[in-house]
Amino acid sequence: MRALIQRVSQANVAIDGEIVxxxxxxxxxxxxxxxxxxxDAPTKMAAKIAKLRIFKDDADKMNLSLMDTHRTALIVSQFTLAGDTSRGNRPGFSSAARPDDGRAAYEAFIAEVEKLGITTQTxxxxxxxxxxxxxxxxITLWIDV
Incomplete structure (x- = not known):
């Protein structure tokens, strides 16, 4: 499982112009x-992300996690993170899970994040x-588990 995470001051996702x-x-x-x-990849990924110390503490150091700060997560599926450009300029996506498996893993990941007490939007x-x-x-990080 692969994730790209960004610490944000705000974010939203829209479908057909409607924020979801x-x-x-x-x-x-x-x-x-x-x-x-x-x-167990969704469980491992959720635990890793929830505990990453990338939020500032009172001393202005990145020392707090999503769990410590009680902030929210916006979770977006993105199969293009599996893009491989090693053989040319057109990305290949053969390392991405099949759609049914991808959907199940995405939903399991959301459930695992929520089990940790983190409020989510998707x-x-x-x-x-x-x-x-x-x-x-x-702050942007790439994570593989």
Whole structure:
């Protein structure tokens, strides 16, 4: 499972011009299920992201996690994170999980994040979405589990 996370001051996702998910300060999480993911990948990824110390403490140091700060997460499925450009200029996506497996992993990831007590908003799996965000920092991290 692969994720691209961004610390944001605000973010939203819209489908056909209608906002379906929006957050204030928190994390925007783009998530992709990969071929060969183990069944516990959503659990591992949720725990990793929830505990990442990327929010500032009172001393202005990145020392607090999403769980520590009680901020929200906007979770968006994005199979293009599996894009491979090693053989040319047109990305290949053969390392992304099949759609049914990807949907199941996406939904499992959301459930695992919520089990950790984190409030979530989401996009819609497989939809053509417009994502709007204000990156805070900027802080952007790529995570594989």
């Amino acid at each position: 998910g929006a957050i204030g300060p928190g994390l925007l999480i783009f998530i992709c299920a990969m071929v060969g993911d183990t069944p 996009g819609q799996f497989g939809a053509d979405m417009a994502v709007n965000l204000t990156n805070d920092g900027p």
